[in-house]
Amino acid sequence: MAIQFYDLAGDDAARRFSPFCWRTRMALKHKGLDFTAIPWRFTDKDVIAFSGQDKVPVLQDDGRTVCDSWTIAEYLDERYPQAPSLLGGPDRRSFARFVKHWTETTVHGPLLRILAKDIFDRLHPKDREYFRTSRERRFGTTLEAFTSERDQAREQLRQGLLPMRRLVAEQPFLNGAGAALADYIVFGAFQWARSTSSYPLLADGDPVAAWRERMLDLYGGYARAFPAG
Amino acid sequence: MAIQFYDLAGDDAARRFSPFCWRTRMALKHKGLDFTAIPWRFTDKDVIAFSGQDKVPVLQDDGRTVCDSWTIAEYLDERYPQAPSLLGGPDRRSFARFVKHWTETTVHGPLLRILAKDIFDRLHPKDREYFRTSRERRFGTTLEAFTSERDQAREQLRQGLLPMRRLVAEQPFLNGAGAALADYIVFGAFQWARSTSSYPLLADGDPVAAWRERMLDLYGGYARAFPAG
Numbered sequence: 001m002a003i004q005f006y007d008l009a010g011d012d013a014a015r016r017f018s019p020f021c022w023r024t025r026m027a028l029k030h031k032g033l034d035f036t037a038i039p040w041r042f043t044d045k046d047v048i049a050f051s052g053q054d055k056v057p058v059l060q061d062d063g064r065t066v067c068d069s070w071t072i073a074e075y076l077d078e079r080y081p082q083a084p085s086l087l088g089g090p091d092r093r094s095f096a097r098f099v100k101h102w103t104e105t106t107v108h109g110p111l112l113r114i115l116a117k118d119i120f121d122r123l124h125p126k127d128r129e130y131f132r133t134s135r136e137r138r139f140g141t142t143l144e145a146f147t148s149e150r151d152q153a154r155e156q157l158r159q160g161l162l163p164m165r166r167l168v169a170e171q172p173f174l175n176g177a178g179a180a181l182a183d184y185i186v187f188g189a190f191q192w193a194r195s196t197s198s199y200p201l202l203a204d205g206d207p208v209a210a211w212r213e214r215m216l217d218l219y220g221g222y223a224r225a226f227p228a229g
Numbered sequence: 230m231a232i233q234f235y236d237l238a239g240d241d242a243a244r245r246f247s248p249f250c251w252r253t254r255m256a257l258k259h260k261g262l263d264f265t266a267i268p269w270r271f272t273d274k275d276v277i278a279f280s281g282q283d284k285v286p287v288l289q290d291d292g293r294t295v296c297d298s299w300t301i302a303e304y305l306d307e308r309y310p311q312a313p314s315l316l317g318g319p320d321r322r323s324f325a326r327f328v329k330h331w332t333e334t335t336v337h338g339p340l341l342r343i344l345a346k347d348i349f350d351r352l353h354p355k356d357r358e359y360f361r362t363s364r365e366r367r368f369g370t371t372l373e374a375f376t377s378e379r380d381q382a383r384e385q386l387r388q389g390l391l392p393m394r395r396l397v398a399e400q401p402f403l404n405g406a407g408a409a410l411a412d413y414i415v416f417g418a419f420q421w422a423r424s425t426s427s428y429p430l431l432a433d434g435d436p437v438a439a440w441r442e443r444m445l446d447l448y449g450g451y452a453r454a455f456p457a458g
């Protein structure tokens with residue numbers, strides 16, 4: 001059976017916006033593997049209950065179930081060692097791990113303050129109450145108030161991107177001449193934005209914007225073909 | 230002739246505090262090369278004029294002159310390919326480059342707001358006027374005012390260290406099981422602090438503090454033996 005994974009979807013089932021599912025999607029493209037990405041909504045907890053947890057991506061391959069985008073990348077490298085490596089040796093792996101922590105502490109935070117209300121607006125109707133209630137509890141305020149200072153959050157985002165900006169001004173991808181997991185991790189964050197929002201994140205001429213275009217071009221313009229916000 | 234490099238020194242000639250010279254020093258230890266680090270002060274511009282620029286480290290090896298700690302690391306890997314690699318292939322190199330940009334944009338800034346006055350106090354007397362004048366022009370204020378909110382700068386530093394904190398909680402060094410250039414680059418920043426100041430930077434139990442201890446232990450406690458602030 002071909003690989004399949006459960007993938008967070010929005011109002012339009014073709015709208016796929018989870019940053020973590022994008023990591024898995026690009027990882028599968030990197031490995032050159034065929035797969036089906038099954039649309040899943042936040043409230044479909046019962047559908048993935050078999051995995052023993054309640055978050056996507058959940059990947060199924062040949063009777064195995066693997067959760068968590070990092071663990072999935074490790075699994076794919078181990079199961080398909082002939083295909084291009086995602087994590088490589090200790091160097092590529094350490095770099096990807098640092099970039100994962102950097103993305104989750106520096107990029108996701110300001111992005112959420114920009115996107116939270118746009119995400120809500122693009123959810124399947126059955127997910128909206130769940131999303132509003134759970135996020136407003138977490139944020140301690142309404143979605144509207146949480147996203148009321150987007151310009152400031154964008155400044156923080158642009159500032160936080162500085163080390164990456166310098167690197168992608170020097171070489172095409174974080175991983176060098178070609179993209180690998182470190183690139184897919186940051187790209188996941190940008191796809192989270194692109195799939196849900198039209199708010200412009202980057203200044204004209206930002207080398208990160210040129211990198212994002214290169215990422216959208218990969219695999220025959222694969223990611224570019226998905227619905228944007 | 231053995232390798233030598235010009236190394237920023239303080240009041241005590243044994244006090245070596247340049248974050249960039251520490252990168253070179255640890256790189257040389259990593260390669261297992263013998264070297265002499267010649268004490269140099271900010272106002273000794275004429276001493277390194279032969280290098281065509283006015284900053285240290287300046288390395289001399291077998292009639293060659295190499296400036297800039299990154300270029301020196303590249304040079305050492307190329308000239309001494311049998312010794313342990315600093316930059317390895319594209320993965321280790323890209324990681325080190327990202328960490329360099331991250332350190333210079335996220336770590337050095339808050340550190341300077343903590344250290345500037347302590348550095349001044351530990352300079353050779355002949356450097357003090359130069360340092361005060363040039364830095365106060367750059368900062369747009371006095372050294373005393375620039376370092377008047379150290380506790381806030383420390384909070385910013387601790388916050389900025391978050392991605393690194395997570396990684397060194399998972400593995401001993403940024404580069405994995407052993408240290409390499411990415412580690413030396415961040416360590417350079419911590420040696421800048423340790424050599425000039427007794428202000429405590431990290432909270433008790435911070436995994437970054439445990440990493441720093443491991444770095445101080447390398448090569449028989451090499452860095453630990455230098456004068457502290």
